[in-house]
Amino acid sequence: MxxxxxxxxxxxxxxxxxxxxxxxxxxxxxxxxxxxxxxxxxxxxxxxxxxxxxxxxxxxxxxxxxxxxxxxxxxxxxxxxxxxxxxxxxxxxxxxxEPCDPVVWVNKLSEEFNAGFGSHTPMILGQAKVVRYYPNYERTLDVAKTIIKEKAYVRSKTDGIIDLSKDGKLEEIMNAKSCSDLYKAVGEDFWLATGCNSTALEGKQLEGTRITHGYDFAIRTPCTPAxxxxxxxxxxxxxxxxxxxxxxxxxxxxxxxxxxxxxxxxxxxxxxxxxxxxxxxxxxxxxxxxxxxxxxxxxxxxxxxxxxxxxxxxxxxxxxxxxxxxxxxxxxxxxxxxxxxxxxxYPDVMSTLSTTASVVAALSHCDDQTA
Incomplete structure (x- = not known):
């Protein structure tokens, strides 16, 4: 493909x-x-x-x-x-x-798009490590701690601000060795957003992805109209x-x-x-x-x-x-x-494989010499 x-x-x-x-x-x-x-x-x-x-x-x-x-x-x-x-x-x-996978543009989902549909990629589910994404766990934890240190707050699951600037919370978070330690320091389900610096407009920062922690430790990327x-x-x-x-x-x-x-x-x-x-x-x-x-x-x-x-x-x-x-x-x-x-x-792919059937045939072709 x-x-x-x-x-x-x-x-x-x-x-x-x-x-x-x-x-x-x-x-x-x-x-x-x-x-x-x-x-x-x-x-x-x-x-x-x-x-x-x-x-x-x-x-x-x-x-x-x-x-x-x-x-x-x-x-x-x-x-x-x-x-x-x-x-x-x-x-x-x-x-x-992959016809069984729902591969669509998020802005075509109408109601889901307006509600802020987001992809959800867990690294840890409960006590289970997600094999495909767990290798990014340590790095994601470090990124989360860095952002918290800079902003001194995170968002609750209802989008409220959780102030972490008092009672030694920041120090406890910086000393966290695992996402469980991080959760204990914050005290409730939370999320924070990574930054994504714009090059089209100097000084502007886009909302990257959200690191979420509750039952799971994951990244979630919302796609709102804005x-x-x-x-x-x-x-x-x-x-x-x-x-x-x-x-x-x-x-x-x-x-x-x-x-x-x-x-x-x-x-x-x-x-x-x-x-x-x-x-x-x-x-x-x-x-x-x-x-x-x-x-x-x-x-x-x-x-x-x-x-x-x-x-x-x-x-x-x-x-x-x-x-x-x-x-x-x-x-x-x-x-x-x-x-x-x-x-x-090479021949022009679009005109050579102009129908879905021809594309499927090309993807299904098997050369006996290399099989």
Whole structure:
């Protein structure tokens, strides 16, 4: 599933970037009329230095061809593509490959969305350790203690403020060796929210995930309309930054050093996706598939594997800034990246597998030689 989904994403994104780069090139050469700016306000903004028109003496056949590409892409809607259009490709593949899983966008749940539907991921249930997520327990406990020390309060299960600044509570919390010790220090069920620093709006902090403690010790990510709006804006800014980073002077580069800013831009949007958690299920898988697809579109192929015991989404959730997330991931991700353009020779996935039946057939195919 991941391979075909990543290739389809790379193919779709490369068409968008080709259109934007052609526009950037024409704008730099001064072949676009300044009046066209107003008609593209909803488009991703690239540097514009218009100095002429289509009929000026500097026009050439290559520029005419580029203009045709722009017109073609505008008609097909490629120029207005959003971050959600890209992630929806991976969502589609996740839905088909695991039909029993309710993989849907949270904002499509109507009443649940307005009520603040949230994903719930326990590390400890009662006395039982959840095998899949328990490896993140110690780190989550440390993050919780750090936030409590800074804010000196937590929220009750009814969202009231529990003041922890008196009676030596903070010292007791800092000395807690387990979530049970932490619960005893607070004295009742509680939750606290991690911070997620915005790069779209300097100084703004988004609500990341909530660390909750009652019967279980877990993380819960609410998706309210207000929070959705904040992260939608952040994701769009990260997507535009990604496009602007690639669709300029270094467009199509296969120089690994030149592509460093591109790698960082891809990890930035991945960081906000994981903190956003906009799906009812499958956010982790979808996020990593899109990461692979964006890297492919930028001529980089991931040939390694995720280190044992590491979960990429948790790396994002437990870091308060995208730069910290990038630093924690690139140590194993970047050495496993190879410059590659071989994927450009593959048939178009969307047109080749145009029906759900054809996708299921492709996912069900088994090569006897490798079985």
């Amino acid at each position: 991941a391979g075909l989904a990543a290739i389809e994403i790379a193919q779709k994104v490369s068409k968008v970037w080709r259109s934007l780069q052609a526009e950037w090139r024409n704008a730099k050469k001064g072949t676009l009329k300044s009046g066209k700016r107003a008609r593209r306000r909803d488009r991703i903004n690239l540097p514009s230095q218009n100095r002429g028109g289509a009929g000026c003496s500097t026009s050439s056949s290559s520029e005419t061809s580029a203009s045709y590409i722009i017109a073609e892409d505008r008609l097909s809607g490629r120029g207005r593509i959003s971050w959600q259009d890209i992630y929806s490709v991976a969502v589609k593949w996740r839905q088909i490959s 929070r959705w709006e904040d992260f939608d804006e952040e994701m769009q800014a990260a997507w535009e930054n990604l496009c602007n980073t690639f669709c300029g002077e270094n467009y199509g580069s296969t120089d690994f050093g030149v592509l460093e800013k591109m790698r960082d831009a891809i990890l930035r949007i991945t960081y906000y996706w994981y903190n956003f958690m906009p799906l009812s299920r499958g956010t982790a898988a979808v996020g990593f598939v899109v990461l692979l697809g964006l890297l492919l579109a930028a001529n980089m192929e991931f040939t390694g594997s995720i280190p044992k015991g590491l979960q990429v989404d948790w790396e994002a959730i437990l870091n308060f800034h995208p730069n910290s997330f990038t630093d924690s991931v690139k140590s194993w991700l970047y050495p496993s990246l190879n410059v590659s353009t071989s994927w450009k020779e």
